[in-house]
Amino acid sequence: MTPTPHPALAARRARVRRIRGRVATGATALFLALFSGLYVQMATGNDPALGEESAQVATTATGTAASDAGSSDTTSSDDTTTDDSGESDAAPMTTSAS
Amino acid sequence: MSAAAAATGEHLFWIVSRAAGIVALLAASASVGLGLLMGGRMLRGRAVELRSVHEALSIAAMAAIVLHAGALVFDSYVNLGVADVTIPFLGDHQPLWTSLGIVCGWSLIALGVSYYLRARIGVARWRRLHRWTALVWVLSIAHAIGEGTDAGRLWFLVSVGIVIVPAALLLAVRHTPSTTPTPTNTSR
Numbered sequence: 057m058t059p060t061p062h063p064a065l066a067a068r069r070a071r072v073r074r075i076r077g078r079v080a081t082g083a084t085a086l087f088l089a090l091f092s093g094l095y096v097q098m099a100t101g102n103d104p105a106l107g108e109e110s111a112q113v114a115t116t117a118t119g120t121a122a123s124d125a126g127s128s129d130t131t132s133s134d135d136t137t138t139d140d141s142g143e144s145d146a147a148p149m150t151t152s153a154s
Numbered sequence: 155m156s157a158a159a160a161a162t163g164e165h166l167f168w169i170v171s172r173a174a175g176i177v178a179l180l181a182a183s184a185s186v187g188l189g190l191l192m193g194g195r196m197l198r199g200r201a202v203e204l205r206s207v208h209e210a211l212s213i214a215a216m217a218a219i220v221l222h223a224g225a226l227v228f229d230s231y232v233n234l235g236v237a238d239v240t241i242p243f244l245g246d247h248q249p250l251w252t253s254l255g256i257v258c259g260w261s262l263i264a265l266g267v268s269y270y271l272r273a274r275i276g277v278a279r280w281r282r283l284h285r286w287t288a289l290v291w292v293l294s295i296a297h298a299i300g301e302g303t304d305a306g307r308l309w310f311l312v313s314v315g316i317v318i319v320p321a322a323l324l325l326a327v328r329h330t331p332s333t334t335p336t337p338t339n340t341s342r
Binding site for chain 1: 165169170172173174176177180181202203206207209210211213214217218303304306307309
């Protein structure tokens with residue numbers, strides 16, 4: 057049978073637990089906010105390291121899909137807007153990632 | 155938008171690492187600032203609560219450091235192995251700044267864990283050891299500014315500055331020699 061701690065000690069432990077919980081919640085919330093912000097920044101092509109490359113990858117992927125769809129129709133050659141200069145190898149390598 | 159999400163999805167671990175790095179820097183800065191306030195007797199009362207916040211912020215910083223380094227291992231573009239993010243001067247990716255970050259990470263974790271071993275270390279010796287945290291913190295700021303992808307962004311500088319500047323001022327005050335003569339206690 058474990059002895060019950062002194063009420064003051066129990067209250068102090070509860071306060072400490074509450075503080076730890078709040079800090080952990082705050083840190084997690086901060087992390088999620090930063091993660092979301094960086095995700096949106098990258099998805100919109102405003103990433104400082106990748107610049108517009110991340111958006112270009114998306115555009116090219118969409119463009120390639122469109123041209124693939126268009127290539128089946130051999131008569132319509134005027135609607136393909138993408139040249140294949142920056143297609144699938146546009147893997148956004150970074151040199152300043154950390 | 156789904157294609158953009160797919161493209162960004164390839165960098166998820168890199169984004170995790172960046173976010174965790176910023177959380178680590180903010181938590182460590184807040185912890186150092188609070189520690190300096192407590193050490194300089196600028197905050198009185200509620201010692202247990204203040205120490206708990208200081209400790210919790212340090213643990214949060216250590217956890218974020220682990221996530222910051224660990225996420226890079228899983229990132230397919232930066233291509234770093236476990237050894238590259240744990241052993242200084244091993245990887246090719248910005249060796250100086252990365253190595254500084256690795257040294258700071260290990261040092262902060264070691265200094266943080268030493269709190270729980272202070273009875274074994276000796277309280278006086280542990281206090282002397284604990285002061286090195288400030289130096290490691292300054293070096294970790296250098297790592298963040300020197301290598302951080304977002305270091306040039308205004309939002310980063312403002313959000314980090316809000317926490318770093320007060321802590322840096324407190325550190326400067328702490329290490330500025332006092333010009334006022336210390337009163338000699340002759341009454342006893």
